[in-house]
Amino acid sequence: MNASPLPELQSTLNRIRPVDQSVMAAVQSRLDRQTKPTGSLGRLEEFARQYVAITGREELRRKAIFTFAGDHGIADEGVSAFPREVTAQMVYNFVNGGAAINALARHAGAEVVVVDMGVNHDFGQLEGLLDRKVGRGTANFAQGPAMSRADAVKALETGIVLGLSCRGAGIDLVGTGDMGIANTTPSAAIVAAFTGLPAAAVTHRGTGIDDAALAHKVAMIERGLTLNHPDPRDPVDVLAKVGGFEIGGIAGLIIGCAAEGVPVVIDGFISTAGALVACELHPRIREYLFAAHRSVEVGHAAMLERLRLQPMLDLQLRLGEGTGAALGMTLVEAALRLLREVKTFAEAGVAEGTKC
Amino acid sequence: MNASPLPELQSTLNRIRPVDQSVMAAVQSRLDRQTKPTGSLGRLEEFARQYVAITGREELRRKAIFTFAGDHGIADEGVSAFPREVTAQMVYNFVNGGAAINALARHAGAEVVVVDMGVNHDFGQLEGLLDRKVGRGTANFAQGPAMSRADAVKALETGIVLGLSCRGAGIDLVGTGDMGIANTTPSAAIVAAFTGLPAAAVTHRGTGIDDAALAHKVAMIERGLTLNHPDPRDPVDVLAKVGGFEIGGIAGLIIGCAAEGVPVVIDGFISTAGALVACELHPRIREYLFAAHRSVEVGHAAMLERLRLQPMLDLQLRLGEGTGAALGMTLVEAALRLLREVKTFAEAGVAEGTKC
Numbered sequence: 001m002n003a004s005p006l007p008e009l010q011s012t013l014n015r016i017r018p019v020d021q022s023v024m025a026a027v028q029s030r031l032d033r034q035t036k037p038t039g040s041l042g043r044l045e046e047f048a049r050q051y052v053a054i055t056g057r058e059e060l061r062r063k064a065i066f067t068f069a070g071d072h073g074i075a076d077e078g079v080s081a082f083p084r085e086v087t088a089q090m091v092y093n094f095v096n097g098g099a100a101i102n103a104l105a106r107h108a109g110a111e112v113v114v115v116d117m118g119v120n121h122d123f124g125q126l127e128g129l130l131d132r133k134v135g136r137g138t139a140n141f142a143q144g145p146a147m148s149r150a151d152a153v154k155a156l157e158t159g160i161v162l163g164l165s166c167r168g169a170g171i172d173l174v175g176t177g178d179m180g181i182a183n184t185t186p187s188a189a190i191v192a193a194f195t196g197l198p199a200a201a202v203t204h205r206g207t208g209i210d211d212a213a214l215a216h217k218v219a220m221i222e223r224g225l226t227l228n229h230p231d232p233r234d235p236v237d238v239l240a241k242v243g244g245f246e247i248g249g250i251a252g253l254i255i256g257c258a259a260e261g262v263p264v265v266i267d268g269f270i271s272t273a274g275a276l277v278a279c280e281l282h283p284r285i286r287e288y289l290f291a292a293h294r295s296v297e298v299g300h301a302a303m304l305e306r307l308r309l310q311p312m313l314d315l316q317l318r319l320g321e322g323t324g325a326a327l328g329m330t331l332v333e334a335a336l337r338l339l340r341e342v343k344t345f346a347e348a349g350v351a352e353g354t355k356c
Numbered sequence: 357m358n359a360s361p362l363p364e365l366q367s368t369l370n371r372i373r374p375v376d377q378s379v380m381a382a383v384q385s386r387l388d389r390q391t392k393p394t395g396s397l398g399r400l401e402e403f404a405r406q407y408v409a410i411t412g413r414e415e416l417r418r419k420a421i422f423t424f425a426g427d428h429g430i431a432d433e434g435v436s437a438f439p440r441e442v443t444a445q446m447v448y449n450f451v452n453g454g455a456a457i458n459a460l461a462r463h464a465g466a467e468v469v470v471v472d473m474g475v476n477h478d479f480g481q482l483e484g485l486l487d488r489k490v491g492r493g494t495a496n497f498a499q500g501p502a503m504s505r506a507d508a509v510k511a512l513e514t515g516i517v518l519g520l521s522c523r524g525a526g527i528d529l530v531g532t533g534d535m536g537i538a539n540t541t542p543s544a545a546i547v548a549a550f551t552g553l554p555a556a557a558v559t560h561r562g563t564g565i566d567d568a569a570l571a572h573k574v575a576m577i578e579r580g581l582t583l584n585h586p587d588p589r590d591p592v593d594v595l596a597k598v599g600g601f602e603i604g605g606i607a608g609l610i611i612g613c614a615a616e617g618v619p620v621v622i623d624g625f626i627s628t629a630g631a632l633v634a635c636e637l638h639p640r641i642r643e644y645l646f647a648a649h650r651s652v653e654v655g656h657a658a659m660l661e662r663l664r665l666q667p668m669l670d671l672q673l674r675l676g677e678g679t680g681a682a683l684g685m686t687l688v689e690a691a692l693r694l695l696r697e698v699k700t701f702a703e704a705g706v707a708e709g710t711k712c
Contacts, residue, residue: 034456035446035449035454035455035456036455036456036675037437037438037562037563037564037674037675038564039564040563040564040673040674040675041456041673041675041679042652042671042672042673042674043671043672043673044671044673080709081393081709082393082707082708082709083707085707086706086707086709089704089705089706089707090391090706092704092705093391093699093704093706096699096704098391098697098698098699098703098704099391099392099698099699099704100390100391100392100397100694100698102697102698103693103694103696103697103698104690104693104694106693106697107686107689107690107693206393207393207396207709208393208394208395208396208709296398312671313669314670315398315399315400315668315687316398316399317396317397317398317399317400318393318396318398319392319393319396319397323397327687327690330463330686330690331671331683333463334460334463334683334686337459337460337462337463338456338459338460340459341454341458341459341462342454342455342456342458342459343449343452343454343455347454348445348448348449348452348454348455349445349448350442350445350446350449351438351439351441351442351445352438353436353437353438353439353442353563353564354437354438
């Protein structure tokens with residue numbers, strides 16, 4: 001959270017290393033000596049293995065959820081059930097602690113870092129808000145690119161700086177979150193661009209639009225893809241043409257965290273769009289990710305499939321902000337507690353089972 | 357946790373009331389005014405509605421997980437990967453705080469109450485263990501009934517006393533757990549008895565048996581059902597013929613909690629067998645239950661379907677002890693925090709969306 005100059009995107013990507021498989025095996029070996037049937041803690045064992053292999057630690061110091069906010073020109077097309085002003089209003093709500101992410105972060109014992117990546121509002125000096133504005137909302141991608149390539153790189157590098165600062169600040173687990181009226185629209189466009197799936201297959205109701213608005217939303221995404229033809233082999237181009245500032249911030253945060261060996265719990269549809277941009281830039285980044293939950297948004301499944309990530313939770317959430325990530329972080333914490341605290345058969349004087 | 361005389365089973369069942377639907381509607385109305393798209397917190401909203409309607413509270417005071425232990429005569433047939441002595445050894449591990457349930461209960465901020473319902477071991481006076489022994493393990497149900505009808509009633513009433521004591525002790529959310537080598541075998545027999553499904557369809561590997569042992573386990577369940585012909589219209593008969601002392605304790609705990617208006621988060625396969633016995637005795641009891649997770653045990657799906665309960669989590673757990681329940685309790689707590697802490701649109705000055 002310092003104000004150091006933006007790092008070069010490519011040099012940060014170059015620092016990303018594979019997660020150490022030998023550490024995973026060592027953790028599993030310890031889990032297998034604990035007083036429980038082998039493998040009986042299921043995915044909690046996987047979470048423990050992955051966290052320790054990424055961080056080299058068995059403990060968690062600080063946890064932080066970065067909630068990135070940005071506005072979207074495509075909102076002018078009536079693709080959301082909410083007016084555009086709500087992005088800024090919700091930023092105030094976050095800063096005042098009154099939103100769902102604040103409640104769930106308190107539940108998880110995590111800090112919320114609210115980042116203005118491009119809200120169309122002048123917050124002045126607002127305590128609790130990081131001003132990292134790349135612009136005052138993107139342009140309407142149904143009429144041209146959402147942002148310039150330079151702004152896309154700036155959004156990514158802004159997120160990278162935040163990610164790089166975590167480990168030194170004692171943040172051992174990061175969650176991602178988003179706020180931006182209309183941002184399921186760029187997220188659907190991003191997954192369509194990378195996968196080649198038709199817009200209709202990955203577009204859903206967002207905050208709750210009706211059938212007519214949904215059909216229009218699909219048409220706007222189709223128009224944006226046809227007009228701007230984002231190049232799926234060039235993730236920065238996809239982000240620039242049909243993305244969003246907060247999505248770029250999320251992607252950058254993930255890249256920075258991966259470079260520093262900090263695991264990231266990604267939230268739902270918008271956060272996973274950011275993760276997709278990051279992983280298309282460097283496929284190994286997926287090894288640093290926990291997918292918190294399966295969103296109600298239909299396009300989320302295609303994202304998770306492309307990332308080969310299995311969600312931790314399926315609670316029919318469709319809120320964003322980082323709410324699912326907060327819950328996912330508690331499962332990582334539970335897994336670490338098991339790893340640290342459960343006695344082995346030898347320690348507890350319990351007879352072992354027969355191996356199968 | 358007092359030592360009052362055992363209440364009559366039927367009189368406790370008679371006290372169970374439907375959960376108040378009007379309270380659920382009032383809670384939903386408040387959730388719908390909060391700063392988020394309507395319904396966007398998915399199942400967390402359901403958990404909040406259900407908890408408040410059951411308890412009349414929006415807060416949680418104490419949380420407790422009751423881990424019931426018992427031995428099983430059917431273990432003589434080699435249906436488990438672990439030796440029978442492990443039941444008692446794990447009870448010591450629970451009391452000493454070294455098992456997975458202890459770690460996850462600490463994570464959840466819940467107490468663990470360890471109850472000896474029928475372990476084949478003399479613990480003497482052991483601090484942290486409630487001695488409620490109904491017998492020293494059940495009989496081998498492949499050769500005759502697991503227990504007498506009187507002992508089945510005693511197991512149920514023992515659990516009922518514990519359940520009835522919760523509310524007065526400030527325990528607002530209860531979790532169930534089990535320990536008993538071989539106890540997936542009676543659990544599979546119970547679901548087969550109630551549903552009429554073949555034993556092979558509801559029987560799985562428990563702590564990790566191989567194919568030959570699994571085939572033998574199925575054969576032993578078939579023999580137990582044929583030999584004892586438990587009457588599915590008489591749940592006490594099913595518990596007596598093919599059940600277990602700890603399963604009776606779990607069923608009774610659930611009945612007592614439902615009678616007192618205390619919600620219960622049920623754990624996996626064995627706990628859900630107990631819930632099945634309770635709900636076959638009084639179908640309204642299901643309204644008081646949260647199903648913590650979907651177990652790896654194949655027969656669990658048939659139980660949940662019969663109870664019409666949707667699990668909160670699917671983490672591929674197959675440990676028991678109450679481990680899944682501990683995690684499920686944290687989701688109820690998260691839901692209540694959202695209900696209490698998220699500001700309304702009016703309070704936060706956020707514009708509402710259009711209704712769809």
